[in-house]
Amino acid sequence: MRLAYKTDDDGPVSGEAAPVRASARLERLESESVYILRELAGFERPALLFSGGKDSAVLLHLAIKAFSPQKPPFKLLHIDTGHNFPEVLAFRDLRARQTGLQLIVREVEDSIRCGTVRLSPEKSRNAAQAVTLLEAQQEFEFDALIGGARRDEERARAKERVFSHRDAFGAWRPRAQRPELWGLFNRHIGVGEHMRVFPLSNWTEADVWAYIIQERIELPSLYYAHERDVVRRDGFLFPVTSLTPAADEAAVERISVRFRTVGDITGTCPVESEAGNAEQVLAETLTATISERGATRMDDRANSAAMERRKVEGYF
Amino acid sequence: MDGNVFALRADAETRQIRFMTAGSVDDGKSTLIGRLLLDSGVLMRDQADSIGDDEEHLAALTDGLEAERAQGITIDVAYRYFETPRASFIIADAPGHEQYTRNMVTAASASDVAVIVIDASRVVGGVLKRQTRRHAAIAALMGLDVIVAVNKMDLIGWSQERFNDIETAFADLAGALKLSGVVCVPVSARRGDNVVRRGGADWWRGPILVELIEQSQGPASRHEAPLRLPIQAALRDVTSRFYVGRIEAGSVRPGDHVVLGPQAYPATIASVRVGGRPVLRAEAGTSVAIEFDDERDVTRGDVVAAPGVRYARSVVADLCWLDEAPWTKGRRYLLRQGTLETQALIEEIAFVHDVEDFSRREGASSLSLNAIASVRLATRDPILADTFSQSPGTGAFALFDPQTNQTCAAGMIREAIT
Numbered sequence: 021m022r023l024a025y026k027t028d029d030d031g032p033v034s035g036e037a038a039p040v041r042a043s044a045r046l047e048r049l050e051s052e053s054v055y056i057l058r059e060l061a062g063f064e065r066p067a068l069l070f071s072g073g074k075d076s077a078v079l080l081h082l083a084i085k086a087f088s089p090q091k092p093p094f095k096l097l098h099i100d101t102g103h104n105f106p107e108v109l110a111f112r113d114l115r116a117r118q119t120g121l122q123l124i125v126r127e128v129e130d131s132i133r134c135g136t137v138r139l140s141p142e143k144s145r146n147a148a149q150a151v152t153l154l155e156a157q158q159e160f161e162f163d164a165l166i167g168g169a170r171r172d173e174e175r176a177r178a179k180e181r182v183f184s185h186r187d188a189f190g191a192w193r194p195r196a197q198r199p200e201l202w203g204l205f206n207r208h209i210g211v212g213e214h215m216r217v218f219p220l221s222n223w224t225e226a227d228v229w230a231y232i233i234q235e236r237i238e239l240p241s242l243y244y245a246h247e248r249d250v251v252r253r254d255g256f257l258f259p260v261t262s263l264t265p266a267a268d269e270a271a272v273e274r275i276s277v278r279f280r281t282v283g284d285i286t287g288t289c290p291v292e293s294e295a296g297n298a299e300q301v302l303a304e305t306l307t308a309t310i311s312e313r314g315a316t317r318m319d320d321r322a323n324s325a326a327m328e329r330r331k332v333e334g335y336f
Numbered sequence: 337m338d339g340n341v342f343a344l345r346a347d348a349e350t351r352q353i354r355f356m357t358a359g360s361v362d363d364g365k366s367t368l369i370g371r372l373l374l375d376s377g378v379l380m381r382d383q384a385d386s387i388g389d390d391e392e393h394l395a396a397l398t399d400g401l402e403a404e405r406a407q408g409i410t411i412d413v414a415y416r417y418f419e420t421p422r423a424s425f426i427i428a429d430a431p432g433h434e435q436y437t438r439n440m441v442t443a444a445s446a447s448d449v450a451v452i453v454i455d456a457s458r459v460v461g462g463v464l465k466r467q468t469r470r471h472a473a474i475a476a477l478m479g480l481d482v483i484v485a486v487n488k489m490d491l492i493g494w495s496q497e498r499f500n501d502i503e504t505a506f507a508d509l510a511g512a513l514k515l516s517g518v519v520c521v522p523v524s525a526r527r528g529d530n531v532v533r534r535g536g537a538d539w540w541r542g543p544i545l546v547e548l549i550e551q552s553q554g555p556a557s558r559h560e561a562p563l564r565l566p567i568q569a570a571l572r573d574v575t576s577r578f579y580v581g582r583i584e585a586g587s588v589r590p591g592d593h594v595v596l597g598p599q600a601y602p603a604t605i606a607s608v609r610v611g612g613r614p615v616l617r618a619e620a621g622t623s624v625a626i627e628f629d630d631e632r633d634v635t636r637g638d639v640v641a642a643p644g645v646r647y648a649r650s651v652v653a654d655l656c657w658l659d660e661a662p663w664t665k666g667r668r669y670l671l672r673q674g675t676l677e678t679q680a681l682i683e684e685i686a687f688v689h690d691v692e693d694f695s696r697r698e699g700a701s702s703l704s705l706n707a708i709a710s711v712r713l714a715t716r717d718p719i720l721a722d723t724f725s726q727s728p729g730t731g732a733f734a735l736f737d738p739q740t741n742q743t744c745a746a747g748m749i750r751e752a753i754t
Contacts, residue, residue, distance in 0.1 A: 045352035045424050047622070050611065054623035055582040061569035062636065086580075088612035088625070089573035171415045178414040185741075197412060198743040199442040199658045203582075204672045204734040208741040222426055224417050 046231055050082065052203075053219040056182055057086040057166070059205050060217060061093065066164035070096040070123070071104075072112030073282050074239050075168030075220060078228055080115060081237050082219060083166075094166065096123045099153045101145035103263055103285040111240040126156040145284050154190040157214055164215045172224045182221050188212035225280075229302040242279045245296045249274050256289040350419075355549055356428040356443040356480070358471040359453030364487045368453055368525035369416065369429055372546070375532035376418040413443045420532075423550050436467075437474065437691070437706035441656045441746050444478035445732070449552040451483045451545070456498060456522070457491040462505040466692045469509060473691040476513040477654060477708065477748070479728055483519055483548050490524040494537035512694060521545050561585040561620070562642035563594060564722065564730045566674030567634055571625065578609070578625040579634050584674060584729025585722075586642060587619040588626065597638045598647040598718040604629045620729070637676035639720060639730070647718035648752035652686070654724075655703070655711050659737065659744030663703035669744065671715055673733040678717040680735065686710040703745075710750070721752030 060066045068083060070076045083092040096116055100109075116123035128145050131137035131152045157165060171177050181197055183205045198206050209215055220228070232239065249260035251271045259277075260266045263285050277290035278301065295301040359365035416427040428443035430436065444450065452471045454464065475482050486502050489495075503520045510518040521530060522537060523545055529536030530544040543551065563586035571578045588594075592605045606629040608618050618624045626640065639645070657663060663682065671680035682703075687696040689708040696710075703709055724731030735745035 043350045045350055048352050051582060051621055051623040054611070055568070058568040058580050058623070085611045086623070087571060088609075089576075089578070090571045172417045178416060179412045194412065198741075199438060199746070201442060201445045201734045201743065201746045202729070202732045204732070206672075206734065206736050206741065206743045208670075208736060210741060222415070222417075224419075224424075226419075227424075 043230070046227065046234060049223055049227055050085075050231070052222065053079075053082045054086040055203065056205075056217065056219040057083050057092070059183075059207060060164055060166065062207060063164040063215070065160060065162050066094050066166060066217075067097040067124070067160070067162045068092070068094040068121075068166040069098070069168070070112060070115070071098055071282075072108040072115070072240055073168070074232065074243055075170065075228060077111075077115070077237055077239055078223075078231060079166065079168040079220060080119065081235060084119065091120060094121065095160075095162075096121050097156060097160075097162070097165070098123065098125045099149045099156065100125050100127045100129075101149060101284040102127055102129045103145055105240070105242055105282060105285060107242050108240045108282050111238075115238075124156065124160065126152050126159075128152045131155060145286065150190075157190065162214060163209060164217055166217045166219065168220050169218050170220050170223050170225075170228075171218075180218060180221065182218055183207060184216040184218065185209065186214050186216055190214070192216075226302065226305050229298060229305050233298045233302060239298075240282065242282050242290075243301065244298075245276045245278045245293050245300075247274055248277050248290060250277060250290065257292065258289055259285070261285055351423045352426065353423050353449065353549060353552060354426045354428065354447045355449040355451055355483075355552070356430055356440070356447040357451045357453065358430055358440055358443075358475070359485075359487075360467055362458075363453045363455040364525045365429075365453040368451075368485060368487060368523070368531065369427060371525045371528050371531045372425075372427070373416065373418050375528055376420055376546070413439050413446075415446075420546060420550065425549065437470075437656065437708065438658045440471065440474050441478065441658065444474060444480055445746060447480060449483060449549060450475040450480040451485055451549065453485045453487050453525075454502070455488050456486045456502060457488045459498070459502050459505070462501040464502075464505050464509060469694075470691045472506075472509050472513055472515065473689070473694060474708075476515045477656075477689075477691075479725060479748075481517050481552055482510070482515055483521065483545070483552070485525075485545055486520050486522045487525050489522045489536055490527055490529070494522065494539075496537065496539050519548060521548060561727055562644065563588055563592070563640065564642075564645075564674070564720065564727060565624070565626070565640040566676065566730070567636055567638045567640065568675050569636055570634065576627055577631075578627055579632075579640070580623070580625045581640075581675065582623045583618060583620050585620050585727045587617055588624065588640075589617045593643060594640050595643050595645060596632060596634055596640060600643075600645070601632070602643075603632055603640075637674075637678075639674055639676070641720075646721040646752065646754070648721040648754050649716075649718050650683075650712065650714045650753040651719070651721065651749050652751040652753065653711055653713055653733070653747045653749050654689070655682070655709050655713075655735075655748075656746045657703040657705060657707045657709070657744065658746060659742050660705055661737065661740065661742070661744070662705070663744075665701070668738065670736040670738050671713075671719070671733050671747075672736065673719050674730055676717065676719065677736075678715050678719065680713055680715045682711050683714050684712040686712065712753070713747070721749070721754065723750060723752075724748035 070080055128148050137148045137151045169177055181200050249272050250257040251266050260272055266272045276294050278293040278295055279290045295304050357365055414429045418425050428446045430439040430443035454468050484506055486499055492498050499522045506520055522540055523530040524536055532546045534544055564584045565581050567579050568581045571580060588608055590605055590607050594603055596603050606627040608615050609625040610618055610622055668679045668681055670677050685700045687698045687710050688700040691708060720730045722730040731749045733747040734743055737744050
């Protein structure tokens with residue numbers, strides 16, 4: 021029973037395109053996010069992490085609203101694992117051009133080349149992003165990095181601040197977090213330190229989809245149902261791509277799927293779906309029985325403390 | 337009990353309600369949260385698997401960070417989300433053990449309502465636990481409505497008599513704290529009775545827990561208050577200049593006459609925008625961009641207010657000390673009210689509140705972690721003389737330590753000294 025977004029007939033949300041009203045909750049969430057983004061006006065070198073994924077697309081949309089009629093005072097930063105879906109990268113570049121914001125891309129590949137990242141079979145490129153992210157933060161002396169992470173995503177995120185202070189090593193110290201009172205954010209940082217800022221902290225996956233519908237926010241096509249070759253294993257649907265070829269050709273199926281998150285190709289799995297538009301995705305989201313990250317992120321599933329460890333190391 | 341407080345809103349729009357939970361592990365707070373998440377269907381299969389099928393392990397759902405588990409303590413407030421057909425909810429889950437005042441103050445500042453969980457089987461002769469008294473005192477201090485979940489009713493055979501005793505004891509406590517609109521509900525978190533679905537005792541005809549939370553009024557009453565719009569930044573395009581901020585109290589319309597800053601310069605609102613689009617009216621909680629009919633010099637920290645607003649350089653406030661480092665006499669702290677930051681000096685500690693027996697200890701000369709005190713505070717720049725009870729959005733402030741950058745106190749203005 022997850023029906024807080026109601027249709028007109030009061031019944032369960034159907035697969036049909038259901039009209040979703042601008043609800044009081046979306047207005048409250050939008051106002052809160054806009055308020056948080058405007059708190060960044062005093063920072064000298066803030067960057068908004070923009071991957072082309074749905075949360076960052078919503079974040080960019082909110083940033084444009086927050087600073088209208090000016091351009092948001094942010095650069096866009098993407099840490100590219102080198103294993104991203106081409107549709108997502110094309111969307112990323114398109115949005116950067118449309119908004120006129122400078123896009124900075126830093127590659128995990130460069131960190132591997134200069135030796136600061138050494139991959140092992142256990143360490144996915146997704147986790148290695150933390151190193152490259154901190155290198156980019158230092159290179160550009162970013163004093164604030166704005167991300168689309170939500171507290172409902174994962175346990176270690178449930179205690180994250182909206183303004184989350186990072187020391188000069190970029191580390192998150194869960195024990196030393198500053199109390200956050202009444203939205204009176206503490207924006208103070210010392211030399212070499214930076215702030216991670218999460219304007220979507222209080223949004224849920226369903227909120228994000230309802231807002232995408234309300235605001236008609238464009239997303240990469242991967243988020244909607246499409247035919248794709250996959251292999252079923254351990255309850256996941258593994259996409260067959262040039263980076264992740266099928267070991268056994270006979271096991272490959274072509275089915276209708278969509279992605280709930282679009283991270284690194286080698287670590288992100290689609291779910292079976294016929295949802296061809298945002299309304300249908302929301303309807304599926306409201307009846308989903310597996311959490312967003314649980315369904316699609318292999319690296320999180322490995323260990324319930326995985327996210328926390330990566331955050332301590334500087335992961336977003 | 338004030339009947340209006342829990343009147344159902346007729347509008348079909350779903351609302352977002354933010355509430356906090358207080359209570360010790362023994363009282364079943366974690367089990368109650370697990371129950372809310374499970375029975376409202378928000379707990380997904382993979383998350384349910386990780387805690388096992390056993391109802392008794394519902395509590396494990398709210399287990400915290402690895403760093404906490406390793407040290408066997410709960411450090412911090414966790415935020416959790418669920419929804420019903422009528423509303424969506426954000427729970428600020430404040431752990432009950434160590435540093436509980438700090439955690440509870442933080443959680444309360446993000447909430448409209450407090451759900452206090454008590455273990456019915458452990459209340460003997462109507463005497464409430466010290467911790468329950470503490471939780472109620474902090475809820476009262478922070479201006480929250482209170483719902484009392486009288487838990488573990490199954491362990492006392494759903495005794496109506498014992499529930500009534502607890503209700504009476506809490507009414508006395510609420511009276512002493514001047515808490516209005518307190519309501520008790522008998523529940524069993526373990527069995528799920530009267531949490532999200534009705535059950536347990538047929539004598540209970542009142543609303544169940546989730547209904548009480550749904551019906552709580554929240555911050556809507558702020559709309560009636562005089563306008564307070566702290567300015568975050570100025571934006572401009574070729575022809576116009578916009579001032580942006582979130583309305584903390586009242587509402588604003590084009591044509592409204594307002595005053596700017598402590599000097600109370602009069603101005604007229606020419607336009608109000610929300611999300612880049614002009615609107616006819618915007619209310620408390622809304623982030624807006626406004627234009628004046630005339631060139632104005634307004635910067636971050638200034639407040640656009642209804643005429644009649646008062647400012648002060650000295651206030652009496654309740655202060656909750658939240659930093660590991662104690663207050664240092666004579667030290668200047670940074671005070672943030674709205675979007676203004678200015679230096680502040682605690683001139684005198686009038687008394688320290690004992691939040692368990694509600695006594696006042698005078699003559700205190702120090703403030704350390706978790707202390708709650710009434711202080712006299714002076715500021716370099718004038719601040720809004722709003723009291724917390726009239727205008728929570730601007731009657732509240734935070735203190736930051738200018739050397740360590742830590743957030744060291746939560747403050748609530750009780751009285752302006754003019």
